[in-house]
Amino acid sequence: MDLHELIDLLPDGTVITDADLLASYRQDHANDPDAGTPVAVVRANSTDDVATTLRWAHERHIGVIPRGAGSGLSGGATAVDGCLMLSTERMRAITVDPVTRTAIVQPGLMNAEVKRAVAEHGLWYPPDPSSFEICSIGGNAATNAGGLCCVKYGVTTDYILGAEVVLADGTVLRLGGPRLKDSAGLSLTKLFIGSEGTLGVFTELTLRLLPAQPPQSTVVAGFATLAGAVEAILAITGELRPSMLEFMDSVTINAVEDEMRMGLDRNAAALLIARSDAPGQFALREAELMVEACEKAGATEVFHTEDLEEGEAFTAARRFAIPAVERLGALLLEDVGVPLPRLGDLVTGIEAIAQRHEVTVSLIAHAGDGNTHPLIVHDPTDPAQTARAHEAFGEIMHLAIELGGTITGEHGVGRLKKPWLVDQLGPEVLAVSQRIKDALDPHGILNPGAVL
Amino acid sequence: MDLHELIDLLPDGTVITDADLLASYRQDHANDPDAGTPVAVVRANSTDDVATTLRWAHERHIGVIPRGAGSGLSGGATAVDGCLMLSTERMRAITVDPVTRTAIVQPGLMNAEVKRAVAEHGLWYPPDPSSFEICSIGGNAATNAGGLCCVKYGVTTDYILGAEVVLADGTVLRLGGPRLKDSAGLSLTKLFIGSEGTLGVFTELTLRLLPAQPPQSTVVAGFATLAGAVEAILAITGELRPSMLEFMDSVTINAVEDEMRMGLDRNAAALLIARSDAPGQFALREAELMVEACEKAGATEVFHTEDLEEGEAFTAARRFAIPAVERLGALLLEDVGVPLPRLGDLVTGIEAIAQRHEVTVSLIAHAGDGNTHPLIVHDPTDPAQTARAHEAFGEIMHLAIELGGTITGEHGVGRLKKPWLVDQLGPEVLAVSQRIKDALDPHGILNPGAVL
Numbered sequence: 001m002d003l004h005e006l007i008d009l010l011p012d013g014t015v016i017t018d019a020d021l022l023a024s025y026r027q028d029h030a031n032d033p034d035a036g037t038p039v040a041v042v043r044a045n046s047t048d049d050v051a052t053t054l055r056w057a058h059e060r061h062i063g064v065i066p067r068g069a070g071s072g073l074s075g076g077a078t079a080v081d082g083c084l085m086l087s088t089e090r091m092r093a094i095t096v097d098p099v100t101r102t103a104i105v106q107p108g109l110m111n112a113e114v115k116r117a118v119a120e121h122g123l124w125y126p127p128d129p130s131s132f133e134i135c136s137i138g139g140n141a142a143t144n145a146g147g148l149c150c151v152k153y154g155v156t157t158d159y160i161l162g163a164e165v166v167l168a169d170g171t172v173l174r175l176g177g178p179r180l181k182d183s184a185g186l187s188l189t190k191l192f193i194g195s196e197g198t199l200g201v202f203t204e205l206t207l208r209l210l211p212a213q214p215p216q217s218t219v220v221a222g223f224a225t226l227a228g229a230v231e232a233i234l235a236i237t238g239e240l241r242p243s244m245l246e247f248m249d250s251v252t253i254n255a256v257e258d259e260m261r262m263g264l265d266r267n268a269a270a271l272l273i274a275r276s277d278a279p280g281q282f283a284l285r286e287a288e289l290m291v292e293a294c295e296k297a298g299a300t301e302v303f304h305t306e307d308l309e310e311g312e313a314f315t316a317a318r319r320f321a322i323p324a325v326e327r328l329g330a331l332l333l334e335d336v337g338v339p340l341p342r343l344g345d346l347v348t349g350i351e352a353i354a355q356r357h358e359v360t361v362s363l364i365a366h367a368g369d370g371n372t373h374p375l376i377v378h379d380p381t382d383p384a385q386t387a388r389a390h391e392a393f394g395e396i397m398h399l400a401i402e403l404g405g406t407i408t409g410e411h412g413v414g415r416l417k418k419p420w421l422v423d424q425l426g427p428e429v430l431a432v433s434q435r436i437k438d439a440l441d442p443h444g445i446l447n448p449g450a451v452l
Numbered sequence: 453m454d455l456h457e458l459i460d461l462l463p464d465g466t467v468i469t470d471a472d473l474l475a476s477y478r479q480d481h482a483n484d485p486d487a488g489t490p491v492a493v494v495r496a497n498s499t500d501d502v503a504t505t506l507r508w509a510h511e512r513h514i515g516v517i518p519r520g521a522g523s524g525l526s527g528g529a530t531a532v533d534g535c536l537m538l539s540t541e542r543m544r545a546i547t548v549d550p551v552t553r554t555a556i557v558q559p560g561l562m563n564a565e566v567k568r569a570v571a572e573h574g575l576w577y578p579p580d581p582s583s584f585e586i587c588s589i590g591g592n593a594a595t596n597a598g599g600l601c602c603v604k605y606g607v608t609t610d611y612i613l614g615a616e617v618v619l620a621d622g623t624v625l626r627l628g629g630p631r632l633k634d635s636a637g638l639s640l641t642k643l644f645i646g647s648e649g650t651l652g653v654f655t656e657l658t659l660r661l662l663p664a665q666p667p668q669s670t671v672v673a674g675f676a677t678l679a680g681a682v683e684a685i686l687a688i689t690g691e692l693r694p695s696m697l698e699f700m701d702s703v704t705i706n707a708v709e710d711e712m713r714m715g716l717d718r719n720a721a722a723l724l725i726a727r728s729d730a731p732g733q734f735a736l737r738e739a740e741l742m743v744e745a746c747e748k749a750g751a752t753e754v755f756h757t758e759d760l761e762e763g764e765a766f767t768a769a770r771r772f773a774i775p776a777v778e779r780l781g782a783l784l785l786e787d788v789g790v791p792l793p794r795l796g797d798l799v800t801g802i803e804a805i806a807q808r809h810e811v812t813v814s815l816i817a818h819a820g821d822g823n824t825h826p827l828i829v830h831d832p833t834d835p836a837q838t839a840r841a842h843e844a845f846g847e848i849m850h851l852a853i854e855l856g857g858t859i860t861g862e863h864g865v866g867r868l869k870k871p872w873l874v875d876q877l878g879p880e881v882l883a884v885s886q887r888i889k890d891a892l893d894p895h896g897i898l899n900p901g902a903v904l
Contacts, residue, residue, distance in 0.1 A: 097791075097793075098690065099686065099689070099690055099792055099793045100791050100792045100793065100822075101689075102791075143635055144635045144639065145635075146633045146635075150632055150633055151632070154610070154632065155632070155633055157639065157642065158606070158610055167884070171880050171884075172880075173880055173881050173884060174878070174881070175881065177791065177856060177858075178791045178856075179789050179790070179791060179821070179822060179823075179857065179858055179861070180602055180603070180606065180607070180821040180822075180823075181598045181602055181607055181789055181818070181821055181823045181858075181861035181862050182789065182858040182860075182861060183595055183596045183597075183598075183646055183787075183858075183860045183861060183862050183863060183864045183865070184858045184859050184860050184865055184869075184873060184876050184877065185865065185873055185876075185877050185881065185882070185885055185903065185904075186643065186646065186647055186650075186651075186885045186888060186889075186903075187596065187609065187642055187643055187645055187646045187647070188643075188881065188884065188885065190609065190639055190642030190643065190645075191638065191639055191640075191642065191643045191888075193639055193642075194635055194638065194639045195638055195639070198638075199638075210693075211693060234551065237551070237553075238550065238551055241662075241663060278731065279730065279731060279734050280732070280734065282731050282732060335635075337631050337633055337634065338631070339549075339552050339554075339629065339630045339631060340551055340552045341549075341551045341552065366633070369631070369632040369633055370552075370631060370632075371631075371632075371633045404629060404630075405631065406629075406631055406633075406634040406635075406636045407636050408634075408635045408636050409631070409633035409634060409635060410633050410635050411635060412635045413635070413636055413637065417636075421636060421637055424636050424637075425636065425637050426626070428623050428624075428625055429625050429626070429627065429637065429640065430637070432619070432623075432625060432640065432892065433637055433638045433640065435891040435892065436638060436643075436888055436891055436892075437638075438891065439887040439888055439890065439891040440884065440887065440888075451637065451638075
């Protein structure tokens with residue numbers, strides 16, 4: 001492939017072909033072993049750069065893999081041999097409008113950077129993936145990312161009012177804007193959100209913001225059984241709207257405690273970390289009700305704090321769970337979700353699958369919305385164990401589907417979960433999705449092999 | 453057209469061909485004078501009926517106009533000569549799940565019926581068009597309807613987690629479900645919402661619910677100038693999150709007072725009705741801050757009540773505004789929205805347009821989110837005045853577009869606003885929308901002539 005024309009079309013230093021640098025863009029955090037090698041990485045500086053790159057690739061039928069920060073966990077940004085990686089990491093502008101409570105951001109900013117920039121205006125961008133320090137807002141939009149506060153505040157799509165998107169052929173679309181209400185034409189903004197770079201590339205997002213989150217009360221409860229923890233979860237969500245309701249099982253508790261030494265109960269079968277951000281003394285009242293619910297469900301230990309730093313420390317422990325469990329071995333990362341009443345069935349089903357396949361599964365969950373992350377630990381140098389881990393990976397997704405759930409609550413399908421997508425959606429929904437894909441990207445250059 | 457086959461395919465009494473009955477289905481509340489006459493009305497009893505009807509029409513390339521309750525204000529359900537009207541009014545089932553805080557509803561229920569059914573479980577479905585007693589939940593989804601609480605709680609799309617949709621060719625898709633988080637595949641649910649029956653017909657919706665809304669405090673303030681009212685609006689939204697922030701101008705105040713005799717200040721240039729549903733004593737505190745903001749902005753009269761019935765009476769007065777103004781003459785109903793900082797420019801611009809064209813405009817607004825309803829009053833028997841009213845109608849939309857706004861915040865484009873859609877979205881966005889339409893409805897049978 002002759003890249004000189006593309007190199008000439010773009011500002012100096014935009015196209016990278018250095019082999020070592022290329023190698024660092026081959027995989028995202030899913031570490032897909034089947035990743036190919038790109039011919040080049042385009043680090044776009046502007047919408048124009050994105051449009052120029054796509055127009056060039058479209059004319060030549062060259063695959064383009066859009067990439068935010070590369071923190072994806074489903075292989076949505078895995079390189080394909082001969083493709084271009086199109087990174088938006090350099091596009092980092094943000095303007096905040098406190099009157100409309102909106103921000104206009106470019107895709108390369110980290111989620112945490114967006115949060116900090118709007119906080120300066122007393123505002124809050126709620127969606128908070130655990131990886132918020134290292135995941136980009138563009139990637140969040142592409143995967144319709146979730147996080148810890150979603151149980152009360154919803155997911156990324158609920159906070160995107162408009163976007164600039166570049167289509168496969170380089171056409172730049174401006175969609176929506178800083179208006180809470182807009183019923184003019186098809187909801188294209190929402191269609192692009194969660195499409196994992198298969199329909200277009202976000203070059204700008206209009207975010208809806210909320211006033212700063214009130215201080216949170218925090219409750220931490222240990223349980224001797226998984227069933228007790230699940231009972232407490234259902235009791236809490238049936239009565240209250242926690243701003244966070246997180247779950248860690250025994251494997252996770254011990255992995256986190258190994259790293260952080262914060263005195264978590266290593267003997268507990270499960271730990272819940274719940275928070276309330278109800279205004280004023282209502283947070284305290286909600287925390288008290290959560291303490292009661294945990295005690296009633298047989299918690300062995302319940303701890304309650306109004307101290308913000310202490311509460312943040314427990315939240316950080318939960319956020320650190322995936323890196324902590326990674327110390328135990330290679331991980332297959334699950335992201336299955338079920339309607340909340342089926343959470344108990346999912347948890348016990350996962351336990352049974354782990355036992356049957358003799359693999360260690362660490363279970364973390366955004367329990368309040370039924371979204372779980374079973375982390376399947378395995379030794380990649382042991383082919384038999386790795387095969388068993390992969391079998392468990394598929395079975396867990398089938399279990400979630402059987403329980404009326406989803407194979408991915410917030411990470412996206414990418415390449416790793418693609419074989420199971422048809423089992424969840426059915427062939428008709430996939431066929432309709434493919435028709436939309438074909439209408440917008442007739443040569444199939446955008447993120448080939450992902451999702452569809 | 454030989455309807456016997458369709459009549460035979462559907463349960464007895466489903467297909468109506470009686471001329472008088474057909475006539476009653478020709479128009480929605482937009483009263484489009486160009487409405488055609490349908491060959492039949494299908495009152496579907498089930499998803500099967502909808503699928504059968506569409507399959508039959510698809511094979512014969514017959515236009516089908518989906519219709520909810522016929523309360524639309526943009527002519528989205530205007531009949532076309534020779535078409536079938538497909539009404540979902542008979543599909544009225546609902547089941548509520550308090551554990552997941554979701555409801556599964558069929559499209560024919562009125563918005564108010566959904567609210568009442570979920571309220572029995574202590575739950576709340578927020579979106580609240582003024583027409584909530586006479587508009588169907590299916591129509592709400594089709595137009596991405598808004599309402600009075602959107603300023604704090606968002607619009608219909610924010611509360612739909614899943615749907616069953618029948619495509620033009622009769623294919624039944626099941627999308628999403630009772631899961632707050634689901635990143636599996638394209639966001640098709642969201643694409644169908646707001647597509648005004650051009651892509652598919654909703655036969656079931658999975659709604660996200662909230663706990664019951666706390667009791668609201670209410671503030672009513674009169675202003676001697678429009679500028680004063682706008683200043684108060686910006687002061688309130690800049691500092692607080694009102695659960696409602698509504699505006700009526702002098703024409704509206706007097707039309708409402710003529711009907712309701714509740715002692716509204718007939719001399720005021722503008723009236724604001726604001727509410728707070730912050731928990732506990734925070735509602736009172738927010739109300740006090742809203743009173744202060746109104747007084748500071750020069751309100752001539754400010755009234756504050758914690759009494760729920762009194763607050764509801766003012767809200768009902770605002771909801772009654774369109775019917776009240778209808779007594780003054782025929783209406784062209786606008787639904788333009790702008791980013792909040794441009795609200796003052798919109799209001800003064802509308803006043804200027806009304807004066808220039810010598811037409812009466814009654815201005816109502818969901819002021820807190822910048823969505824206004826200028827109602828252009830005219831005498832349809834006076835051709836010159838009617839022509840001037842139509843000119844004003846177009847100019848108001850162009851003004852909204854110039855101010856970075858939308859031609860429709862919540863009613864939809866339908867047929868009445870279609871000529872202006874390209875001016876807002878631009879030809880590229882329309883072309884992409886048409887490609888999606890063609891991919892899903894290749895014969896163009898669904899709601900022909902609406903939106904695209």
